[in-house]
Amino acid sequence: MKKVLVIGLDCAALKIVFDRRDQLPNIDKMLSGGISAPFRSGHPPITIPAWMTMTSGKDAGEHGVYGFRHRVTGTYNDIKLSSASSFKKSAIWDIIAEKGLKSCLVGVPPSYPISEVNGSKVSCFMTPGSDKEYTYPSSLKAELEERFGPFKFDVEFRTSDRDKLKEELFEMTLQHFEVIKYLLLNKPWQFFMFVEIGVDRIQHAFWKFFDKTHHGYTQGNEYEDVIMEYYRMLDKGIGEILDLVDTDTVIFVVSDHGAKAIKGVFCINQWLVDKGYLVLRNTPAEGTPIELAEVDWGRTKVWAWGGYYSRVFFNVKNREKEGIIDQDEYDFLRDKVKNELISVRGPEGEEWKTRAFRPEELYDELNGDYPDLMVYFDDLSWRAAGTLGHKSMYLNENDTGPDDAVHDWEGVFVMYDPEKQSGERRDVVDILDFAPTVLEIMGVEQPADMKGKSVLQRNNNDRILQNGTFVIRTLS
Numbered sequence: 001m002k003k004v005l006v007i008g009l010d011c012a013a014l015k016i017v018f019d020r021r022d023q024l025p026n027i028d029k030m031l032s033g034g035i036s037a038p039f040r041s042g043h044p045p046i047t048i049p050a051w052m053t054m055t056s057g058k059d060a061g062e063h064g065v066y067g068f069r070h071r072v073t074g075t076y077n078d079i080k081l082s083s084a085s086s087f088k089k090s091a092i093w094d095i096i097a098e099k100g101l102k103s104c105l106v107g108v109p110p111s112y113p114i115s116e117v118n119g120s121k122v123s124c125f126m127t128p129g130s131d132k133e134y135t136y137p138s139s140l141k142a143e144l145e146e147r148f149g150p151f152k153f154d155v156e157f158r159t160s161d162r163d164k165l166k167e168e169l170f171e172m173t174l175q176h177f178e179v180i181k182y183l184l185l186n187k188p189w190q191f192f193m194f195v196e197i198g199v200d201r202i203q204h205a206f207w208k209f210f211d212k213t214h215h216g217y218t219q220g221n222e223y224e225d226v227i228m229e230y231y232r233m234l235d236k237g238i239g240e241i242l243d244l245v246d247t248d249t250v251i252f253v254v255s256d257h258g259a260k261a262i263k264g265v266f267c268i269n270q271w272l273v274d275k276g277y278l279v280l281r282n283t284p285a286e287g288t289p290i291e292l293a294e295v296d297w298g299r300t301k302v303w304a305w306g307g308y309y310s311r312v313f314f315n316v317k318n319r320e321k322e323g324i325i326d327q328d329e330y331d332f333l334r335d336k337v338k339n340e341l342i343s344v345r346g347p348e349g350e351e352w353k354t355r356a357f358r359p360e361e362l363y364d365e366l367n368g369d370y371p372d373l374m375v376y377f378d379d380l381s382w383r384a385a386g387t388l389g390h391k392s393m394y395l396n397e398n399d400t401g402p403d404d405a406v407h408d409w410e411g412v413f414v415m416y417d418p419e420k421q422s423g424e425r426r427d428v429v430d431i432l433d434f435a436p437t438v439l440e441i442m443g444v445e446q447p448a449d450m451k452g453k454s455v456l457q458r459n460n461n462d463r464i465l466q467n468g469t470f471v472i473r474t475l476s
Contacts, residue, residue, distance in 0.1 A: 005184075011256070012411060013411075030251060038412075041409055051195065056087075056091045066374070071313065092435050110124060152175050206227050215396065264346075269306075270385075275340070308407045310386075311373075352378035355376045
């Protein structure tokens, strides 16, 4: 049995961690001596379900969590937010606790409201503020605040004041690393995991200044090096952490999904209006959220939510309050709308690589308030806008505030064992394989109902889920 340290970098991008490793000496050390690969995210590649999938070996369908918010089934505007209470399946720390092993967790989503763990825990970015209870045990809060001040959970990243944002992001991340180093040295653990949300925020806020392929990039701009400056600070902090752990600790560096340049925003509800699926009582002001629009539900068949992917809902009889779609029409209409969405082209008539799925095509088990369709526009390159009143179905900028990046399917996977140097680069590792891998390293048997298989047990003929289709990929 070995100890495990997981360095979670929310949204960390392959094109930075792998392609610019020469600027990141501590990460480069682990890449050179460990097993590394693009890390295939789950459906959907969104922070909350992805971290839940990674740490439990169970997909979003089993968890019944498909994003940050959820519609209460049968309603139109009754929305609830995901939280730690949504995490009802056993995670790594629950499984190893049955063997008496202790965990220390910092910022692992979703972990608010705070709950017990066999060890220590600090809540995640979903915590409303440091005035709330955010540690387990509760006494840990005062212990940390005495040394480091109130914990900084997140920043407002959709802002035009990028100078202030940069300062806040660096300050927050530096505080996180000080807390992590303290806990590493002063709390008992066999499994230690933290997730740094600042990586996600710096990329969403500064990607167009960094990525030359972004439509908003200007060469020589004042923020061109901000993202790499942040990653270099991150790498320095990782190096300080590595100096604190023994050689009997296996270290992972993982991200829940990747990042890439946003090409634009597709106004899906505007499209549904034009197609006659969504009927409004009047013309809303530009940027009106669907929840605030005057929808004629008695004549509406389909509406949608926006985001990095789109959730599409159907107004079904005996399910929605004013449902108008008969059950025998439902499947036909779903296929029709699905095929029409896949056929949507870009503003210049360019072909998109759009994927649309019925949830049952992606998951063996469906729980929670799942949508009728899940849509990834142009392979995630185009964000979906749920707002209405736009003059065009295509926007150059995000409809809910500045956001320069979208999610990508492949994040980062690095596994580094100081006592077993390999330097092996694999084609891909699937997110469902993470929890089984950790358990094998820790000498704990994988539960029978856990999906995935340890990376150490994978072979060339294994199948993985890729965009809803099982394919053969070289894994070793």
